[in-house]
Amino acid sequence: MNTPTRVLSIAEGYLGHRTYGDLMRNYFNQSPNCQTDFYWYNEERELPARIINRFLSLQIPNPWIQTQNLDLHWFRIQLGFAYLAKRLAVRKLKQFEYTALHFHTQILGFLSLDLMKSIPTIVSLDMTAAQASRLKTTPSWRWTYTPNLYLEQKVYETAASVVAFSEAAQRSVIEDYNIEANKVQVVYPGVNLDRIQAVEKPSSRVSQPCQILFVGGDFERKGGPDLLAVFLENFTEQAELHLVTQAAIACSHPRVHIYPNIRAYTPEWLALYHQADVFVMPTYAEPFGWVFIEAMAAGLPIIATQLSAIPEMVSHGETGLLIQPGDRVALAHSIQTLLQNPTLRRQMGDRGRKVVEQKFDAQKNFHTLESLFIEVADKPHHQPFAPALTSKGALSLKS
Structure with missing residues (x-):
């Protein structure tokens, strides 16, 4: 047996x-x-x-x-x-x-x-x-x-x-x-697709300030300072910025909203995804980037950086826009592109939801x-053979 x-x-x-x-x-x-x-x-x-x-x-x-x-x-x-x-x-x-x-x-x-x-x-x-x-x-x-x-x-x-x-x-x-x-x-x-549903945005939302969402515990590594600076310089008249992070941020602008104690899959967390129009996280280093597939599941277009596994989730021009880390000019241009084009936002969000359904x-x-x-x-288990660490490919630190 x-x-x-x-x-x-x-x-x-x-x-x-x-x-x-x-x-x-x-x-x-x-x-x-x-x-x-x-x-x-x-x-x-x-x-x-x-x-x-x-x-x-x-x-x-x-x-x-x-x-x-x-x-x-x-x-x-x-x-x-x-x-x-x-x-x-x-x-x-x-x-x-x-x-x-x-x-x-x-x-x-x-x-x-x-x-x-x-x-x-x-x-x-x-x-x-x-x-x-x-x-x-x-x-x-x-x-x-x-x-x-x-x-x-x-x-x-x-x-x-x-x-x-x-x-x-x-x-x-x-x-x-x-x-x-x-x-x-x-x-x-x-992601749990039963818990994260894409919400159809009413047409009346187009005339309202665009809602930009950022979710990242490590605010600095995730590019939060870049996003905040670009927003304050360029978009306070057109949009509102929602920052979900545990970092202490000194910003009192009435269109910047900070949420330090939001946990995943709570009603408050889900509400932020559903009220958002665009998800932005211009990260500098990312093991995987869970928040991108959560945002895509919610039907949001993505602005992110082109590194690590992110291009496996976000296709540039299809489900979002990809920039280089630290490029604030490109970040501002990408935000402006999506703010001015609600049809593109909706198309990217719809494609993103389908990608998550198929892949994530x-x-x-x-x-x-x-x-x-x-x-x-x-399987029968045998102690594996451990080769000597002399191979040129082993333990390499590639540039």
């Missing part, structure tokens, strides 16, 4: 990862085919683990050092996450007989290679350290990501399967870490992930 599929899933729990985890938990709670026990990486923290994690997260208070990653802050934070995940996984694996293990994201597996060798493991991710190094630091300081790259490669080699959120992340796993292509597949995250439906995409869980759990 075959052992029923039972998966232990441990996930990061902040920003977009929290949304992904909540959606995944809702899906698997209703699945009769794959029992998945879901935990956030920092659940049931023991006191020693809390102390170690706090120590690892300390940061040198120097902006230049932080920008160039010289204090290895992200690596230390990730080690703390990995330690909490390892302690949690060990406890749960002692309590039940699991047929597969799932880590989201890859960093949670940094200290669990021994567990991954003993139980088939699926690793899912939105962005690799190689991608992050190219986005966040100048070429001369990318060596500071070497420890992240080393442990990530070990995780990818040891995992039974690697799931990437985008083709951009998939290419990075294969090319930057020398991982076999047949081991890495794209399973896009998705959470129900369909979690079904694909579930099939992978079952497939990996049913």
Whole structure:
């Protein structure tokens, strides 16, 4: 008699990862085919683990050092996450007989290679350290990501399967870490299309101020200062700006509205998408960009930047407009284009909704992930061969 599929899933729990985890938990709670026990990486923290994690997260208070990653802050934070995940996984694996293990994201597996060798493991991710190094630091300081790259490669080699959120992340796993292509597949995250509906805007809205929406917790990294400056300089007579962010923003203009405590899939969150006419987030660095598919599901045209996985979501001229990060002139021109053309806004929004229905439906995409869980759990598991890290392609930091 075959052992029923039972998966232990441990996930990061902040920003977009929290949304992904909540959606995944809702899906698997209703699945009769794959029992998945879901935990956030920092659940049931023991006191020693809390102390170690706090120590690892300390940061040198120097902006230049932080920008160039010289204090290895992200690596230390990730080690703390990995330690909490390892302690949690060990406890749960002692309590039940699991047929597969799932880590989201890859960093949670940094200290669990021994567990991954003993139980088939699926690793899912939105962005690799190689991608992050190219986005966040100048070429001369990318060596500071070497420890992240080393442990990530070990995780990818040891995992039974690697799931990437985008083709951009998939290419990075294969090319930057020398991982076999047949081991890495794209399973896009998705949105709950039953909860996010596109709303038909009444024709009377055309004569009213256009409603511009921005959603981004890390206001500076997401290009919030660019959008705010461009709006205040050019569009206060034509539009209103709605900023959903946790950042402290000093702006008292009557047409700038700030929402610091909005959570995804709440009525207040959904109302902001439904009242908006345009979604704008000119981000400088983005692992995936969940908010873009949420806004597209709500039928909004998008203004975004042409980097990472964003072009896989937003097609320039079709579902939105793409610019280069930091180009305020192009940002102003793109906003003006959509403000002046409500027909184009509606057409782009309609196309965006169809793209989400075809490509980013959470129900369909979690079904694909579930099939992978079952497939990996049913395969005989052998300790994988770990090649020496001498390949020219391995651990490379490409410009």
